[in-house]
Amino acid sequence: NYSALFQRLLETANIGQLRQEQEQAKQEGRYLGIGLCAFVEPGGLAPSPISAWAGLSYSNYGLPSSLTEVATVRINPDASVSITTGSCPAGQGHETAWAQIASDVLQLPMERITILHGDTQGNPLGIGSFGSRSAAVGGTAVFQAAERVRDKAATIVAGTYKTTPDQVRFADGGAYLTTDQEKKLTWQEIAAKAYQPTLLPPGIEIGLEAVMFFDPPGIVWTYGAHLAVVEVDIETGAVHLLRYIGIDDCGNVINPMIVEGQIHGGIAQGFGQAMLEEVVYDKQGNLLTDSLKAYRIPVAENLPSFEVERMQTPSPLNPLGVKGVGEGGSIAAPPVMVNATLDALASFGIQHLDMPLQPHTVWAAINQAKGE
Structure with a gap:
């Protein structure tokens, strides 16, 4: 307005x-x-069609040309969180803001979350911080990756109590069932199950990790x-x-x-x-x-x-x-x-x-x- x-x-x-x-x-x-x-x-640079039209390409270096951004969110066996981002901060406070985003999604304290950046060996291709894009593109990638991890955790909790993931809610460092709040697991308990195949529901892969690329739909x-x-x-x-x-x-x-x-x-x-x-x-x-x-x-x-x-x-x-x-x-x-x-x-x-x-x-x- x-x-x-x-x-x-x-x-x-x-x-x-x-x-x-x-x-x-x-x-x-x-x-x-x-x-x-x-x-x-x-x-929020830049949607793939716009970057392709404008010639914003890294193809000469053998790299993809889209200006997407990527984040990896991993719940470790001790229920600490490691987040790797392609958006490298230069004083903008990504370490704080990205931890806030993940903390809100996962309902884990920020002190349990570590933000890693600047290492091209530790993350799929990230584009970087410029054009007022970090939160809108890089932050969204963190948000969506954290959501994907949370959804898998909800499946593990649901499998434990023989119910469906839509009955699972996260709060205060763990998850509980909406139908019976006494049925709950801490993130430590969820992580223990995630890294122990015999404790996982059928068809669920070991681990709690997600990699998410975000391609913004517009400027x-x-x-x-x-x-x-x-x-x-x-x-x-x-x-x-x-x-x-x-x-x-x-x-x-x-x-x-x-x-x-x-x-x-x-x-x-x-x-x-x-x-x-x-x-x-x-x-x-x-x-x-x-x-x-x-x-x-x-x-x-x-x-x-x-x-x-x-x-x-x-x-x-x-x-x-x-x-x-x-x-x-x-x-x-x-x-x-x-x-x-x-x-x-x-x-x-x-x-x-x-x-x-x-x-x-x-x-x-x-x-x-x-x-x-």
Whole structure:
């Protein structure tokens, strides 16, 4: 619901009050600007027909061309859980989120679950983490593999009590019968049966393990709207970020802290692109910004405490109802910062500034507009 999300941003920011504060600041000789941005981002790359059509193929390396994702879920004989995923994290918190998914399906404590990644010998072909796809594709593979293991466990429990799997429910580290909750097995007891053929129902293979490939049926669409308030020092060209608000809809949320952290990180990264980061060469082609002494990146003093909120519209394209979130902040922050700066300088007739908006760039534009 794009319009509802944008309206919520305006209400959260109290846009009317902000405009009054902007006018008051102008009377005091200060230049405040308000910038907004709304975005829609595709994620969950990529359904096989789309990847084939777009030429996203690993066939030159003798590998399948589809951008599926894979997960292996194994209940070990001691009832611990080992999950191998093709989605390799780079700080996104997969170890936590994937353990949460499996814990919810299997009704086992997260402390019993180990997430393994980054070893191509330990898992069938995995594609990886990019394009806001990890939860929507890799997380779904974990979910479906865990469901398959749970279903086999339900068959083992049902065979033990001479009933059908649909009478089995899982909770509190074990399973019980809906018809008689005194008839129950712990996961340790289920695992003991699973690895002892003489204790298994007829026709059930030994072990408790499932490998699941998930091929998404379509692209998931994340959307959001962000707003920034800045103040420009027209004597120096310095742009100060006073307030930043973001409202995002990434579908169902597995771990709110991880989602908020990714949005915060994306905003900071986008701020760096808009305001600081620049590769500079001299006339001889020598790189001048060759270290962090010269290549400026955001630090804590550059950024206020972000105000981030969420709306949740579940995606119908995966059973978790999730969408991507890793890139939202970095998409919104650059145009928000530029728009806010241009709004602050509107009285000078400045309508365009190239990123990054470093002080000397803004100062030069102001002086050019003033004819100096």
